[in-house]
Amino acid sequence: MKGTAVIVGLGLIGGSIGLAILQENPDAEVIGFDSKEKEIRLAKAMNAITYESTDLKQEIERADVVFLCTPVFQTEKLIEQIAEWTMKPGAIITDVGSTKKRIMHKAKRLTDKGFTFIGGHPMAGSHKSGVAASKVFLFENAFYLLTPGPNTTENQLGELKRWLAGTKAKFLLVDPDEHDEITGMVSHFPHIVASSLVHQVKKVHSTQPLISRLAAGGFRDLSRIASSDPVMWRDITLHNVDVIKKLLKGWQQEMDQVIKILDQKDEEGIFQYFNEAKQFRDNMPILQKGAIPSFYDLFVDIPDYPGIISEITGLLAKEKISIVNIRIMETREDIYGVLTISFQTDEDRQRGEACLRATTPYEVFMV
Numbered sequence: 001m002k003g004t005a006v007i008v009g010l011g012l013i014g015g016s017i018g019l020a021i022l023q024e025n026p027d028a029e030v031i032g033f034d035s036k037e038k039e040i041r042l043a044k045a046m047n048a049i050t051y052e053s054t055d056l057k058q059e060i061e062r063a064d065v066v067f068l069c070t071p072v073f074q075t076e077k078l079i080e081q082i083a084e085w086t087m088k089p090g091a092i093i094t095d096v097g098s099t100k101k102r103i104m105h106k107a108k109r110l111t112d113k114g115f116t117f118i119g120g121h122p123m124a125g126s127h128k129s130g131v132a133a134s135k136v137f138l139f140e141n142a143f144y145l146l147t148p149g150p151n152t153t154e155n156q157l158g159e160l161k162r163w164l165a166g167t168k169a170k171f172l173l174v175d176p177d178e179h180d181e182i183t184g185m186v187s188h189f190p191h192i193v194a195s196s197l198v199h200q201v202k203k204v205h206s207t208q209p210l211i212s213r214l215a216a217g218g219f220r221d222l223s224r225i226a227s228s229d230p231v232m233w234r235d236i237t238l239h240n241v242d243v244i245k246k247l248l249k250g251w252q253q254e255m256d257q258v259i260k261i262l263d264q265k266d267e268e269g270i271f272q273y274f275n276e277a278k279q280f281r282d283n284m285p286i287l288q289k290g291a292i293p294s295f296y297d298l299f300v301d302i303p304d305y306p307g308i309i310s311e312i313t314g315l316l317a318k319e320k321i322s323i324v325n326i327r328i329m330e331t332r333e334d335i336y337g338v339l340t341i342s343f344q345t346d347e348d349r350q351r352g353e354a355c356l357r358a359t360t361p362y363e364v365f366m367v
């Protein structure tokens with residue numbers, strides 16, 4: 001596709017969208033704007049944009065598509081600002097915010113003027129922020145939720161999807177209220193739970209410093225998202241307060257129930273609590289494919305000696321198998337460590353498994 005895209009907010013998501021657009025459309029013009037000069041320079045160096053913005057108003061007025069990739073309060077302000085400007089006939093404005101109800105409400109200012117606004121939310125990302133963390137494949141196979149405005153046509157939707165084709169995401173249309181209910185449950189509420197787990201550890205940390213060294217495994221998995229950007233999450237939380245409060249109240253009641261079965265030493269009740277969760281989670285489609293694409297992990301039981309990681313990565317590199325992350329799971333120092341290798345696709349993981357089984361004596365397994 002030829003044409004001009006403007007990306008406002010060159011962070012993790014804006015940068016990844018720029019990379020995906022340019023990979024698919026090398027002839028497109030992608031103009032980038034950010035309130036931080038450093039992010040713009042980095043985005044340009046990474047080829048996530050073709051030009052730095054010099055006059056945002058003029059560029060938006062001649063754009064074919066505008067992506068608002070800022071924290072959601074800033075997105076609301078940008079919408080207000082753009083509503084004061086003009087736009088090229090047929091141009092599309094979209095956003096990537098994690099909430100949709102308030103954004104779509106604010107976007108009425110644009111649609112009332114005859115502009116086209118289609119809300120967007122790629123259901124993939126990371127706890128990392130900034131353009132340095134952006135990746136061309138960040139959204140591959142992930143759901144990309146779209147909330148069209150009242151007058152959006154099929155043609156306009158098709159046009160936006162063509163701009164985003166390089167993301168290789170799966171588009172899904174949703175209603176904004178439904179969007180905030182669902183993401184409240186699977187993303188916003190878990191974020192508060194993750195942060196609260198860290199607060200629990202912090203409270204005892206001063207009297208029991210060993211605790212943060214031992215907080216590996218499950219705690220690390222559950223608390224990872226607590227390392228996300230607090231500004232972004234403050235905005236998301238305030239945009240979806242009612243839904244999140246309802247979920248937290250339900251959670252409080254559920255915890256009261258758990259305390260009750262513990263008080264009663266109810267063996268069957270405790271077993272069922274864990275078992276029902278396990279059965280349900282094991283059958284959730286996210287584990288088969290991924291709504292938020294989880295990386296595909298492979299575990300290798302390795303001896304703990306210097307050079308072992310480069311040995312393993314070298315074997316995979318020889319077979320041209322890309323990995324996205326590698327780490328040793330914290331185990332006791334005197335026993336074998338378990339190396340966790342994350343792949344972007346299940347196919348890569350299977351190739352990785354076959355390669356390591358054929359070339360090393362170590363046990364290789366998936367869970």
Ligand SMILES: NC(=O)C1=CN([C@@H]2O[C@H](COP(=O)(O)OP(=O)(O)OC[C@H]3O[C@@H](n4cnc5c(N)ncnc54)[C@H](O)[C@@H]3O)[C@@H](O)[C@H]2O)C=CC1
Nearest residue numbers: 009011012013034035070071072074097098125126129130
């Ligand atoms: N981080 C994630 O995993 C995901 C985030 N989102 C949504 O995407 C949006 C962006 O998130 P990230 O890229 O992670 O954040 P980020 O912090 O990596 O990037 C945001 C960028 O916007 C810039 N910015 C802030 N206000 C601005 C303004 N008024 N004008 C120009 N630039 C401005 C910041 O300097 C920063 O570079 C948020 O609305 C978030 O809810 C959606 C899906 C996943």
Ligand SMILES: O=C(O)C(=O)Cc1ccc(O)cc1
Nearest residue numbers: 098123124125126127225292
């Ligand atoms: O890091 C993770 O696992 C995430 O869940 C990232 C994320 C953050 C915000 C979203 O709206 C969608 C995805």
